[in-house]
Amino acid sequence: MGQQAQTYLRRVSGAISNIDRATMLRQQPATIWLTGLSGSGKSTLAYELEHRLIGAGHACYVLDGDNVRHGLSGDLGFGTEDRRENIRRVAHVAQLMNDAGLIVITALISPMHEDRMMAREIVGSERFVETYLSASVEICTQRDPKGLYAMAHSGKISSFTGVSAPYEAPESPGLLVETAKETVSASVARIYDYLHERYLNPS
Numbered sequence: 001m002g003q004q005a006q007t008y009l010r011r012v013s014g015a016i017s018n019i020d021r022a023t024m025l026r027q028q029p030a031t032i033w034l035t036g037l038s039g040s041g042k043s044t045l046a047y048e049l050e051h052r053l054i055g056a057g058h059a060c061y062v063l064d065g066d067n068v069r070h071g072l073s074g075d076l077g078f079g080t081e082d083r084r085e086n087i088r089r090v091a092h093v094a095q096l097m098n099d100a101g102l103i104v105i106t107a108l109i110s111p112m113h114e115d116r117m118m119a120r121e122i123v124g125s126e127r128f129v130e131t132y133l134s135a136s137v138e139i140c141t142q143r144d145p146k147g148l149y150a151m152a153h154s155g156k157i158s159s160f161t162g163v164s165a166p167y168e169a170p171e172s173p174g175l176l177v178e179t180a181k182e183t184v185s186a187s188v189a190r191i192y193d194y195l196h197e198r199y200l201n202p203s
């Protein structure tokens with residue numbers, strides 16, 4: 001069905017260019033693609049960063065895995081194929097939001113290198129910042145903010161990244177944030193400064 005539509009539909013566009021939107025919003029669109037184990041700090045940093053960006057007058061939005069799985073990806077599970085499909089959908093939403101001029105912060109474990117490369121391809125390389133939140137399984141197990149590691153270690157949940165499913169750490173991420181070694185505010189500042197240098201225009 002999707003393939004068929006692609007053969008006869010043409011893209012359409014209006015009079016507003018990406019430059020018009022960037023000028024109005026005083027920012028270049030970007031997708032900060034957070035990746036890391038459960039408990040590495042994706043949601044914490046995503047919402048703190050959003051708060052700081054909005055406070056500085058920038059338009060942004062968080063796409064959190066825990067939220068999209070209630071609607072957009074409500075039909076998907078946690079097997080390899082379903083995780084890939086979840087990432088594909090979120091990447092397309094991020095791409096659309098970037099086209100609207102927003103800065104997007106995604107918070108998905110996104111454990112597989114190949115799937116993150118797919119997301120980069122969908123979003124567009126110049127807008128995509130792979131941001132690796134590095135924290136060991138031991139640290140994340142100690143934090144266990146949702147009690148999921150306890151359930152995974154006792155076998156109550158399966159296919160849990162870092163325990164019973166793989167995590168492929170990025171080898172050369174755009175940004176490395178070692179959340180076990182610094183405070184939340186220091187981590188937020190690191191990402192904000194990176195964005196500020198490359199994507200946020202002076203007012």
Ligand SMILES: Nc1ncnc2c1ncn2[C@@H]1O[C@H](COP(=O)(O)OP(=O)(O)OP(=O)(O)O)[C@@H](O)[C@H]1O
Pocket residue numbers: 036037038039040041042043044045066107108109143145146178179180182183184185187
């Ligand atoms: N520098 C830091 N950055 C982010 N979180 C930190 C940092 N230092 C400590 N933490 C703590 O680590 C925990 C991270 O939990 P959080 O829910 O953000 O993880 P997550 O990556 O979103 O997990 P999940 O994939 O299960 O949604 C929080 O309790 C947070 O306070």
Ligand SMILES: [Mg+2]
Pocket residue numbers: 042043044064066107
């Ligand atoms: Mg989270």
